[in-house]
Amino acid sequence: MSEPLRVTFVGRAGEVGHAVPAVAVDGLRASFVEHRAGAAPARLLAHVAEHAPDVVVVFGVGTIQRQTVRDIDVPVLAWDVAPDRPPGFERHPDLPFSSRGHAGGQATRGDYARVVDRPLPVADELFSAPRRAGAVPRALVLGHSSERLERLLVDSKHRHELLHVASGLKGEALAATLASVDVAIDVRDDDGPGFGTRVSLYLAAGLLLISEPLHPRHGLRPGVDHLEIRSSAALVELLGRVRADPDAFTAIREAGHRAAEAFRASRVYPQLLAPR
């Protein structure tokens, strides 16, 4: 029997923690180090030295400095995931960013052994079979607010049961929150195409996913394993239908949950990261 793959994951738990297994899974021994863009690398390097991973995965290409990639003597991969930040964050005068980018020396795609452009996997312990969370269906939105997001959500916030957590949800609190809702809404920051970083999480958690059209779809099928909306009015109407007859959407939740198996961490990481 081969040794499990030792992987150190680097990022912010509140943004990508759901992609890192907190418990041992077959073929993978994971460790996680909290690291924010612009922070000094000492803690990260100490963690790597202590855990001696076979490979390091950094969430977000620009999260660490080019020199830090070079200072790690095992392959370093980047998972290309956009940081979850409110509009205007990069222009904030008190932050180490500017319109030119990071303060300096941040890694780019070419600095890594490999850059992965795939949806974030979901830690096995966050998989949960679809079930009714309460008498009245409640919807969840995770992620920073934006003018566009609020335009889409405002009517639903006032007419339906909707929880919006802008940042900082992780670990047990994240799992408990997912268990307290029936529906997840995924809305993008801008009008461009995309596939939200938490789409796979919502499906794995057994929630009914309501999303703007996904592009690329990564195998998901609107109307089969999730539902699409294109406007605030459509969202209000759809949440009203869910509220009136939650059981009518059980088949879609179950199909979504099955589709989420493609994102299961214990399946994705060993296949993707094992030495070739």
Added chain:
Amino acid sequence: MRPRRPHGGPLRVAFAGQTTFFEACSLQAPAGGLIPRFFEFRAGGDADALLAGLREFVPHVVVVYRPEVVPEGLFGELAAVTLGFLSEPLPRGGPAHVDLQRRLRELEEADVANFDRFVSFDPLIAATAEAVLPIWRSLPLPVADRFFAPVAPMGHPPRVLFVGRSTPHREFLLAPAKLEHDLLHVAFGVSGTELVELLHRHDVAINLHNEDYPSFENRVSMHLAAGHLVLSEALDPLHGLEPGIDFLQIESASELRRALSVVTRFPRVHHRVRVRGRLKAEGFRASRVYPRLIADLLADIDAFGSSRT
């Protein structure tokens, strides 16, 4: 005809408002001779359902948060004393933020005849509100008793919480703190037991105004009641709180970030502020405020009558 209060007997008091925002300000258990019940009601909500619920409860007094959202004439036949509790900031004279102008326009939609008396949460908006409806008195929104908790040992690192919707002003002030610290930002939709439990899992709370104008948000007193260290923008009015003694005042994004850094490195450094803030929160306790407020309300109507009756 209004239900008669039995001599020395309990009063049924209905509280009505959007649960997410106002249940935390209401009386939630019998106290001081009041028997409370909360009724969900929001702008555009089901007014007939509210009225049916009130008729079933037969309250002596109805307290409505945001009275401007009650449809015209809804309480015309309601046999109860009605109190409208203004809870939104308004212009204070001079040039006003567009957000305040919008709220004033909403207040102008209020049907004054629905209510016997109006209370404003802020004495500094009373003059503006008086142009629309008569303000009987001003007092801050109370805090439901269930939110009160002893000052607990600070977590390592401290668990930091901001409960409030996102606005550009708030996100500007929060951005560096969010980058450097673990900070849970719940933007909408938590109330009741879930909110109580959320508060009890945190040590430090942040209060920021909606936009760049002064006010006193009821989350300040709620967090003080929960035993939190409160970091807040300048409050106006202060409602008896003292910056630097009951809470820490922050003026900028970098000050907020710095304050969190200090408390992260030295978790007990502001312990005395938490203790003092928790003591001051007793002045906002719902079971203290509402019995006195409602006794005064009934006495005032007895003495001076009401244009509604």
